[in-house]
Amino acid sequence: MEFFLVTLLNSLSYGLLLFMLSSGLTLIFSMMGVLNFAHASFYMLGAYFAFQTSQAIGFWPALVVAPIAVAALGAITERYGLRTVHKYGHVAELLFTFGLAYIIEEIVHLIWGRAPVEYKIPAVLDFSAFSIFSTQYPAYRVFMMLVSVGMLIALYFALTRTRIGLIIQASLTHPDMVESLGHNVPRVFMTVFAGGAALAGLAGVIGGNAFVTEPGMAASVGTIVFVVVVFGGMGSLAGAFVASLVIGAVQTFSVGFDYSLLNLFALLGIETSADSAWYDLWKVTISQAGPVLPYILMVLMLIFRPKGLMGTREG
Amino acid sequence: MAYQPPPLIHRKRLLTWGLTAAVLIVMPLIFKQSFALSMMSQMGIAIIFALSYNMLLGQTGMLSFGHAVYFGLGAFFSVHALNAVGAGNFHWPVTLLPLIGGVAGLFFGVIFGYVTTKHSGTPFAMISLGIAEMVAACSLMFPTFFGGEGGISTDRVVGNAVMGITFGPSIQVYYLIAGWCFVCMVAMYALTQTPLGRMANAVRDNAERARFVGYNPTHVRYMMLMLSSFFAGIAGALAAINYELVTAENVGVVASGNVLLMSFIGGIGHFFGPIIGAMLVTFIQSALSNYTLAWLLYFGLFFLVMILFAPGGIASLITLHKPAWEVAQVRKLVPSYIVAGLAGAVLLVGVISLIEMIYQVETKAEQSGTEMSLFGIGFDAATVMPWVVSVCILFVGALLLWMASRYVRSSWTQVAAVINARRSA
Numbered sequence: 001m002e003f004f005l006v007t008l009l010n011s012l013s014y015g016l017l018l019f020m021l022s023s024g025l026t027l028i029f030s031m032m033g034v035l036n037f038a039h040a041s042f043y044m045l046g047a048y049f050a051f052q053t054s055q056a057i058g059f060w061p062a063l064v065v066a067p068i069a070v071a072a073l074g075a076i077t078e079r080y081g082l083r084t085v086h087k088y089g090h091v092a093e094l095l096f097t098f099g100l101a102y103i104i105e106e107i108v109h110l111i112w113g114r115a116p117v118e119y120k121i122p123a124v125l126d127f128s129a130f131s132i133f134s135t136q137y138p139a140y141r142v143f144m145m146l147v148s149v150g151m152l153i154a155l156y157f158a159l160t161r162t163r164i165g166l167i168i169q170a171s172l173t174h175p176d177m178v179e180s181l182g183h184n185v186p187r188v189f190m191t192v193f194a195g196g197a198a199l200a201g202l203a204g205v206i207g208g209n210a211f212v213t214e215p216g217m218a219a220s221v222g223t224i225v226f227v228v229v230v231f232g233g234m235g236s237l238a239g240a241f242v243a244s245l246v247i248g249a250v251q252t253f254s255v256g257f258d259y260s261l262l263n264l265f266a267l268l269g270i271e272t273s274a275d276s277a278w279y280d281l282w283k284v285t286i287s288q289a290g291p292v293l294p295y296i297l298m299v300l301m302l303i304f305r306p307k308g309l310m311g312t313r314e315g
Numbered sequence: 316m317a318y319q320p321p322p323l324i325h326r327k328r329l330l331t332w333g334l335t336a337a338v339l340i341v342m343p344l345i346f347k348q349s350f351a352l353s354m355m356s357q358m359g360i361a362i363i364f365a366l367s368y369n370m371l372l373g374q375t376g377m378l379s380f381g382h383a384v385y386f387g388l389g390a391f392f393s394v395h396a397l398n399a400v401g402a403g404n405f406h407w408p409v410t411l412l413p414l415i416g417g418v419a420g421l422f423f424g425v426i427f428g429y430v431t432t433k434h435s436g437t438p439f440a441m442i443s444l445g446i447a448e449m450v451a452a453c454s455l456m457f458p459t460f461f462g463g464e465g466g467i468s469t470d471r472v473v474g475n476a477v478m479g480i481t482f483g484p485s486i487q488v489y490y491l492i493a494g495w496c497f498v499c500m501v502a503m504y505a506l507t508q509t510p511l512g513r514m515a516n517a518v519r520d521n522a523e524r525a526r527f528v529g530y531n532p533t534h535v536r537y538m539m540l541m542l543s544s545f546f547a548g549i550a551g552a553l554a555a556i557n558y559e560l561v562t563a564e565n566v567g568v569v570a571s572g573n574v575l576l577m578s579f580i581g582g583i584g585h586f587f588g589p590i591i592g593a594m595l596v597t598f599i600q601s602a603l604s605n606y607t608l609a610w611l612l613y614f615g616l617f618f619l620v621m622i623l624f625a626p627g628g629i630a631s632l633i634t635l636h637k638p639a640w641e642v643a644q645v646r647k648l649v650p651s652y653i654v655a656g657l658a659g660a661v662l663l664v665g666v667i668s669l670i671e672m673i674y675q676v677e678t679k680a681e682q683s684g685t686e687m688s689l690f691g692i693g694f695d696a697a698t699v700m701p702w703v704v705s706v707c708i709l710f711v712g713a714l715l716l717w718m719a720s721r722y723v724r725s726s727w728t729q730v731a732a733v734i735n736a737r738r739s740a
Contacts, residue, residue, distance in 0.1 A: 035437050081623070088626040091378050094440060095579060098572070099619040106612035110670070111677050219568075223448045230441050284456050292456065295449035302442055303430055 002133040007253055009132075013141045013210075015248025016148035020203040021221065022228040022240040023155060024196025030172050030235030031192050033090055034082065037097040040222030041104040042197045046070050046204025047213045048112055051119035059122035067201040074197025078190045101218065108215045116214035144206050151202065152241075168192060172235075224251070227298045233311020243309055247294050254290035332501060339493040343486055352485050358597045359492040360553045363499045365577045365589035367546035372575070373583035374507065375539045376519030377432075378440040381447030382547055382574055384427065385420040387566030388450070389548025390555040391461065392419035394469050397555065401473040409471060409482055413495050413552040420548020421541055428540040433533055435522060447568050454563035466562030469555065482556065492553050499546055504586055506542065515539050576614075580621055582628025591629050609674050616666075642737050644730045651726040655719040662712030664690070668705040672696045 025039045046066050053062035077100065085092045121140045128136035159165040171178045171188045179185045211217070228247050232239030261284075301308060339359075343352055364386055371377040393416040399405035407415065431442045454461040461467070472483045482488055506512045514535050517525040522532040555561050564570060573596075581592020599617075603610040625632055639645050668689055675687045675696045687696055694701045 029437075033437070035441065084623055085626065088622075090437065091372075091376075092622055092626050094378060094437070095575075096619070096622050098575075099615055099622060102572070103612065103615040103619060106609070106615055109678075110609060110612060110674050113678050223444060223568075226441055227445060230438070230445070234438070288456055291452040292449055295445045295452065298445045299430060299442070299449065302434075302438075306434065306438070 002135060003256060005132050006135050006137065007256055008249075009137065009141065011249040011252035012245070013144045013148070014252055015245035016145055016152070017203050017207050018221075018225060018228055018248050019241050019244035020148055020151060020199050021225045022232070022244055023152075023237055024199040025225055026229050026232070026235055026237060026240045027168075027192055028196045029229065031168075032082070032093075032189055034093045034097065035226070035229075036193075036196070037094065037222070038077070038100040038104060039097075039196070039200055040218040040225055041101045042070050042074060042200040043204040043207070043221060044108065044213075044215070044218040045073065045104065046201030047119060047208025047217065048108060048117070048204075049201070050205040050208060051112075051117050051213055054119070054122070059124075063202075063205055066205045067198040070201030070204070071194040071198035075190050075194040077197075078193035082193070083186065101222070105215055105218060112215070114215055116212050119209045119213040121209045140210060144210060147202070147206050151199065155199075164191070224294060227294045230298050230308055231294075231301050233308025236308070236310040239308055239310030247297070250293050250297065251290060254286050254293055257286035260285040260288075335500070336497055339497055343489055349485065352489055354597065354601050356485065356489050356492050356557050357601070358594050359489070359496040360550050360557060361574075361577060361593035361597045362496055362590050363553070364547055364550040364574050365581065365593040366500065366503050366586075367543045367550065368574045369578045369583055369586075369589040370503065370506070370515075370539055370543040370546070372578055373585075373588070374512065374519065375515040375536055377435065377536060377540070378443075378575075379571070380440055380444035380568070380575070381450075381571050382443075382543075383568075383570035384447050384450045384566055385423055385544035385547035386551040386554070386574075387454075387561070387563075387570065388423050389416035389420035389551030390561045390565050391467065391551075392416060392548075393552035394467050394555040394561045395460075397469045397471065397473065398467070401470055409473060409556065410480075410491060412556060413549040416552025416555070417545045417549040420551065421545040424541040424544025428537050428544065432536040432540050435518075435532070435536065444568070447566075447571050451563065451567050454566055461563050461566075462561070464563075466560055466564075468560045471556050471559055488557055492557065495549060495553055499549060500590070503546060507586060511535070511538060576618055580618060580628055582630025582632075584627050585630035585634065588628050588630030595629070607671065608678075609670055612670060613667075638734050639730050642734055644733050647730055648723075648726050651719070651723040655716065655723050658712060658715035658719040660712075661708060662716050665705055665707075665709030665712050668701070669709065672701060672705065 021039065021043055025036055028034065028036050028039070049066035049069050050059075050062040053065050057065075081096055081100065082093055085096045121138075125140045125143050127139050130137055157165075159169060167178060167183055168188060168191070171183070171185055175185050178188070208217070224247065228243045229240060231247065232241070232243030342355055346352070346355070364382075368379070368382045371379050371382065393412050396405065396407060396415045397409070397412060400407055400409070427446050431439055431446065434442060455463070471488070472481050480487055482491065514525060514530050517528070517530070518532045518535045525532050525535070551561075551565065554565070577592040577596045578589040579592070580596060581590065582588025596614075599610075599614060603613065607613070621628065636645055636648075639648065671687070671689055687694065696702075
């Protein structure tokens with residue numbers, strides 16, 4: 001019970017972090033039809049910028065400065081990169097973001113080195129918020145959840161209640177009509193791209209110190225975010241939300257289980273030894289299989305429901 | 316009138332392939348150093364792999380981020396087969412080992428392709444990435460098959476020597492790779508001329524119309540993916556023979572990205588594009604990595620510049636000049652190209668010195684200090700002067716390149732006028 005509750009809370013905070021990334025990605029995708037490979041790189045840059053700013057002026061300013069810096073980079077990427085390759089089609093756009101992700105990782109190597117940097121949780125938040133049975137639950141995790149939920153609510157109201165949000169929604173489905181009504185649709189695209197990058201940057205600021213800030217973090221989170229977007233249904237924010245929580249839970253819970261099929265065989269009374277056929281397969285524990293589970297879920301989803309959980313279209 | 320395919324064998328084509336074969340045979344006689352020989356072997360493997368990748372991206376319009384899965388699994392199956400031959404449990408000539416790799420690649424192409432080819436465009440790209448990640452994650456779960464961190468090593472010298480060929484010396488391995496490379500190139504080229512190859516192009520350009528003609532785009536994509544994974548498996552088996560070691564990196568996402576870069580840089584719109592790309596990228600990777608630790612960054616910047624300014628790759632830059640060549644006007648372009656090349660070189664010097672200085676200060680300063688030398692000039696990167704100079708060079712280079720690009724454009728306008736005049740004449 002204790003294990004279950006603690007893991008549930010951890011998976012919730014991780015899932016919410018995933019949603020901050022996947023919401024930007026899915027918005028950008030449904031608007032431009034481009035899957036942004038560099039999205040997780042913006043997450044990484046957010047973490048590194050926050051590390052640098054928090055060393056200079058502290059964590060709280062970094063919480064604001066780093067996402068804004070990442071948003072500016074996102075705006076530049078859209079304006080001078082994606083818009084230039086747009087005329088060559090979606091493949092070129094996809095490859096552009098792919099190359100960008102590659103370069104950002106190399107630049108991070110260049111500036112901050114290959115080893116993880118010491119981006120620490122601020123001292124103010126470094127205490128335990130409450131205890132579940134005998135486990136002390138860290139306050140920073142609670143803070144992460146609060147920031148994510150705050151962002152979620154802000155995003156919801158920005159998209160449904162503000163003028164710019166309504167224009168964004170209209171541009172998703174009827175870009176030509178919005179343009180004829182006198183709105184600058186390319187600028188809306190740039191705003192969405194920058195906004196998505198800012199969300200990713202903010203996720204980096206709060207996630208970088210909870211996990212680890214290293215050059216490999218973009219690649220490890222990036223593919224998981226893709227899985228979330230496909231699983232939830234491309235272009236669906238609600239789907240991305242559910243998928244983030246599900247994938248977050250799958251990843252967090254699987255780490256804790258040390259059972260393999262051998263245990264099941266033992267329960268059923270089937271004798272196994274190292275010489276049995278396929279022994280390698282049977283002895284894999286759930287925690288070992290953990291990294292594969294999200295991808296298996298994704299492939300299963302694609303076989304049985306290609307639209308994804310709540311998607312409305314197939315690519 | 317019914318479509319008449321061009322005859323498969325005619326003089327011009329025989330000449331091209333004859334020359335290719337001659338080059339493959341003669342190259343190791345000219346470049347005898349072991350470094351050159353191993354690089355050429357790598358190039359041969361890369362050419363097969365990149366061409367097989369282009370069957371998907373260039374010919375069928377399927378952007379795959381997981382093609383190394385078939386390459387790597389082909390490599391793993393052939394390495395196990397080779398080990399079994401070595402242990403005497405299995406009899407198979409090493410020369411035909413790539414067939415085992417190819418069949419293994421084909422087998423996984425049949426399985427994974429069934430799932431992935433139901434989609435096209437972005438969903439296909441993402442599923443291929445997902446499958447690549449899945450296989451990469453699996454490779455650490457099953458150490459008996461994938462060899463864990465260390466990989467599976469082997470010995471290619473097995474069985475009795477046939478006519479003195481043991482595959483011990485690297486020159487014999489080169490000729491094995493060159494032979495397979497030639498056969499695969501011919502086979503993949505021939506495939507582009509078949510109805511299947513043509514329908515693949517139709518599916519790429521407009522899947523809906525292809526459906527109206529009576530072909531199922533899903534089937535065409537599935538067929539192309541299976542065939543392409545067969546060739547990727549052959550390349551994987553050759554890599555297993557060449558390196559005598561297969562690791563989990565071979566199925567990894569980085570390897571998949573690499574083949575994508577090769578094909579794209581070479582040019583996906585032409586059959587020979589990936590061949591150029593494979594040779595160039597292999598050369599850059601082995602040559603540049605000796606000089607600078609930041610070579611991946613240069614490589615990435617090169618890729619980005621290609622996408623922004625030459626999305627058709629090097630092959631399209633070459634074919635762009637065909638009309639000018641036909642009217643003997645290329646010489647009019649040469650002066651502007653030389654000027655642009657010099658301006659580009661200035662810009663490149665600025666970029667390189669800035670990157671190398673950042674690298675020295677940020678990463679290498681702790682071990683070797685901030686003293687460094689670049690282009691034969693020694694200086695201290697901690698002082699202001701080199702930075703000012705580099706930034707100046709960068710700006711001057713950018714300005715020069717901008718001016719040179721106008722010169723190139725005006726030369727092209729003149730040449731285009733001549734071409735148009737000839738055409739209408």
